[in-house]
Amino acid sequence: MKISWFRRQQYVQVKLEQKGEVGALWVKCAGCGDLVFRERIRENHGICPRCGAYFFLTAQERISLLVDESSFQDVSKPIVTADPLGFVDRRSYVGRLKEAQEKTGLRNETVIGRARLGGCPVILAVTDFRFIGGSMGSVMGEQLDHGMGMAARELRPFILVTSTGGARMQEGIFSLMQMVKTAAARRDLERLGVPFVSVMTYPTTGGVLASIASLGDITIAEKGALIGFAGRRVIEQTTGERLPPEFQTAEFAFEHGMVDRVVERKKLREELIHILEFLPVRQSQ
Amino acid sequence: MRIDELIAELQEKLAELKRLTRDSGLDASPQIAELAEEVARLSLGRGAWEQVQLARHPSRPTTMDYLGLMMDDFYELHGDRLGSDDGAIVAGLAKFAGRTVVVVGHQKGKNLVENRIRRSGMAGPGGYRKAARIMGLGERYGFPIIALIDTPGAYPGVKAEEHNIGGAIADSIYTMLRLRTPIVAVVIGEGGSGGALGIGVGDRLLMMENAYYSVISPEGCAAILWGDRSRAREAAAALRLTAHDLLDLGVIDEVVQEPTGGAHTDPQEAARSLGEALRRHMDELRGMVPGELPGLRRSKFRGMGICEGAVPVMHEQGGE
Numbered sequence: 001m002k003i004s005w006f007r008r009q010q011y012v013q014v015k016l017e018q019k020g021e022v023g024a025l026w027v028k029c030a031g032c033g034d035l036v037f038r039e040r041i042r043e044n045h046g047i048c049p050r051c052g053a054y055f056f057l058t059a060q061e062r063i064s065l066l067v068d069e070s071s072f073q074d075v076s077k078p079i080v081t082a083d084p085l086g087f088v089d090r091r092s093y094v095g096r097l098k099e100a101q102e103k104t105g106l107r108n109e110t111v112i113g114r115a116r117l118g119g120c121p122v123i124l125a126v127t128d129f130r131f132i133g134g135s136m137g138s139v140m141g142e143q144l145d146h147g148m149g150m151a152a153r154e155l156r157p158f159i160l161v162t163s164t165g166g167a168r169m170q171e172g173i174f175s176l177m178q179m180v181k182t183a184a185a186r187r188d189l190e191r192l193g194v195p196f197v198s199v200m201t202y203p204t205t206g207g208v209l210a211s212i213a214s215l216g217d218i219t220i221a222e223k224g225a226l227i228g229f230a231g232r233r234v235i236e237q238t239t240g241e242r243l244p245p246e247f248q249t250a251e252f253a254f255e256h257g258m259v260d261r262v263v264e265r266k267k268l269r270e271e272l273i274h275i276l277e278f279l280p281v282r283q284s285q
Numbered sequence: 286m287r288i289d290e291l292i293a294e295l296q297e298k299l300a301e302l303k304r305l306t307r308d309s310g311l312d313a314s315p316q317i318a319e320l321a322e323e324v325a326r327l328s329l330g331r332g333a334w335e336q337v338q339l340a341r342h343p344s345r346p347t348t349m350d351y352l353g354l355m356m357d358d359f360y361e362l363h364g365d366r367l368g369s370d371d372g373a374i375v376a377g378l379a380k381f382a383g384r385t386v387v388v389v390g391h392q393k394g395k396n397l398v399e400n401r402i403r404r405s406g407m408a409g410p411g412g413y414r415k416a417a418r419i420m421g422l423g424e425r426y427g428f429p430i431i432a433l434i435d436t437p438g439a440y441p442g443v444k445a446e447e448h449n450i451g452g453a454i455a456d457s458i459y460t461m462l463r464l465r466t467p468i469v470a471v472v473i474g475e476g477g478s479g480g481a482l483g484i485g486v487g488d489r490l491l492m493m494e495n496a497y498y499s500v501i502s503p504e505g506c507a508a509i510l511w512g513d514r515s516r517a518r519e520a521a522a523a524l525r526l527t528a529h530d531l532l533d534l535g536v537i538d539e540v541v542q543e544p545t546g547g548a549h550t551d552p553q554e555a556a557r558s559l560g561e562a563l564r565r566h567m568d569e570l571r572g573m574v575p576g577e578l579p580g581l582r583r584s585k586f587r588g589m590g591i592c593e594g595a596v597p598v599m600h601e602q603g604g605e
Contacts, residue, residue: 053363080593081592081593082591082593085523085524087523089511137590138590138591165444169500172500172523173531174591175500176478176479178589179482180589181459181586181587181590183455184582186581207478207479209455210452210455211455211479213451213456214449215455229441229445229454230445230446235441238441238442241443243443244443247446248446256446256448256449258452
C-alpha cells in the first residue's frame with residue numbers, strides 16, 4: 001500500500017465496546033468510506049484492509065501489537081484521579097471520568113507493564129486516547145514515574161507509546177506539573193544507563209510532547225501520527241498563518257528533525273526489537 | 286461584591302500599616318502578617334478573572350523593569366548558538382545583592398513596535414534554547430539562577446513547530462532539573478502553560494500576588510470545555526490559577542506581596558518586595574550543598590500530583 005508522502009493519515013475511532021449491538025459488526029472507514037467487517041480490522045491491527053487508513057488502537061490492542069505473546073504483566077498502580085480542583089465545566093470532571101471508565105473498562109488512561117520484545121525484558125507504558133483524550137494529569141504522571149522507577153530498578157529499557165492530546169486541563173496546575181515530574185523520573189534512567197525509546201502515535205501533542213515524549217534516547221513516530229505542540233486552530237487564530245497540509249504529521253516531524261524515524265504500524269514491533277539489539281539490555285530475566 | 290469591598294478595606298489598612306512602619310520605624314510586622322493572612326484567606330477563589338486582568342495589565346512591570354529596579358547591574362547575553370536570538374526571552378549576567386547571578390525571563394513589549402521583537406513574551410524554541418544555554422553558563426561558575434516568568438504561552442506558529450518548540454521546552458525543563466546551582470523561579474505576571482514552565486523549574490517557585498499560573502489560558506479552556514471563549518471568567522475560577530490558590534494547593538512556596546492596586550501602581554515598591562523575597566530564598570539555598578540540589582529539586586516535583594488509592598513513594602535523593 002503506497003500512500004503519498006504527505007497525505008494526512010485518517011484516523012477513525014472504532015467503538016469496540018458495543019458488544020452484540022446491531023451494526024457493531026461493521027464499521028465505516030473514514031479513509032475510504034467503505035463498510036468494513038470489524039473483526040477484519042482488529043485482526044489487521046486496526047488498519048483498514050482496503051485503503052490502509054489507521055484506526056485508533058486501544059491500550060490493550062497496542063500492547064498486543066507490540067509484545068511477545070503472553071509476556072505482558074500489568075504492573076500499573078491501582079489509582080484514580082482525586083479531582084484536586086473539584087473541577088466543573090458544563091459537566092463535572094468526576095462525571096467525565098466515570099463515563100470514560102465505563103466506556104473503556106480502564107481505571108485510568110495509562111497502562112504500565114513488564115513485557116518482552118523479541119525476548120528482551122522491557123517496561124512498556126501505553127496511553128489510551130479513548131480515556132479523556134489520553135491526557136496527562138496526576139495519574140499519568142504517577143504511572144509514568146512508577147514505570148520509569150521500575151525500569152531503573154530492574155534495568156529494563158523503558159518504552160513509552162503515547163496517544164494523547166496533552167495536559168488534562170481539569171486538573172489545572174497539577175497537570176502542568178506532571179511535565180516536570182515525568183522529566184525528573186526520566187533522569188534516573190539516564191543516570192543508570194537505562195535506555196528510553198519514545199514512540200509517538202496519533203496524536204502526541206501539547207504538554208506530553210513538551211515533556212516526556214520528547215526526552216527519549218531514540219524517538220519513533222508511527223506513520224500517520226499527529227505530532228505538534230500547539231493546535232492548528234490556535235496557530236491560525238493567533239498568527240493568521242496558513243498551515244501547510246502536511247503540517248504536524250509524522251512526515252513533517254521527520255523532515256524537521258524531530259524524530260529519528262517514521263515507522264508503519266505493522267513494522268513497529270520488529271523496529272523496536274531491532275533498536276533494542278543495539279542498546280545495553282539484559283537478555284534474560 | 287461585599288467581600289471585595291472588605292478585602293479592599295483590609296488592603297488599605299495593610300498599606301497604611303506598612304507606610305507607618307516605614308515612616309515611623311514602629312514595628313507593626315505581627316499586625317501586618319495577620320492582616321495579610323486575612324486578606325489572603327478572603328481572596329481565595331475570588332476574582333480569578335480580575336486577577337488575570339491585573340496580571341495582563343499593559344503597564345505591569347516587565348522582566349527588564351524588575352531587573353532595572355532590583356539589580357545593581359545587568360549584562361544581557363544573546364543567541365541560542367543554533368541560528369536565532371529570541372527577543373521574547375532575555376537572559377544574562379546580573380549583580381544582585383553584591384553577587385553575580387544569572388537571570389532569564391520572558392520579556393513583553395510595551396507597544397506594537399517592541400512586540401515585533403518581543404511577541405508579547407511568547408517565546409519560540411530559540412528562546413528556550415537561549416535560556417538553557419545561559420543557565421548552563423551559570424552552572425559552570427556556580428552562579429545562582431533567577432527565572433522571571435511572564436508569558437501568555439509559548440509562541441504558536443508554524444516556524445516554532447518546525448523548529449520543535451515542544452522538544453525545546455522539554456529540553457529546557459530537563460536542563461533545569463539537572464543544574465547544580467540554586468534556581469529561584471518567580472511568576473511576575475502571566476504564567477501561561479508550557480511556555481511558562483519552560484523556564485519555571487526551580488528549587489523555589491514564587492508568585493507575585495497578582496500573577497496567575499495555569500495549564501491553559503482561561504480563554505482556551507473556555508473554548509474547549511465550554512465550547513465558548515466568552516466563558517473565560519468561569520474557566521479562570523475553575524482552574525484555580527491565582528497566587529493564593531497555588532499556595533493553597535501546595536505548588537508554590539510564597540506569594541510576594543504587591544503594592545495595593547497592583548504592581549503597576551508602584552513598580553519600585555513591587556521590585557523592593559520581590560528583591561527582598563529573592564534575597565531571602567537565595568540566602569537559604571546558598572547554605573545547601575550544590576551537589577544535592579538537583580536531587581532535591583527532582584524529588585520535590587516527583588511528589589507533585591494528587592491521586593486516590595496511591596501509596597506515596599519516597600524517592601532517593603542526592604546525586605546529580
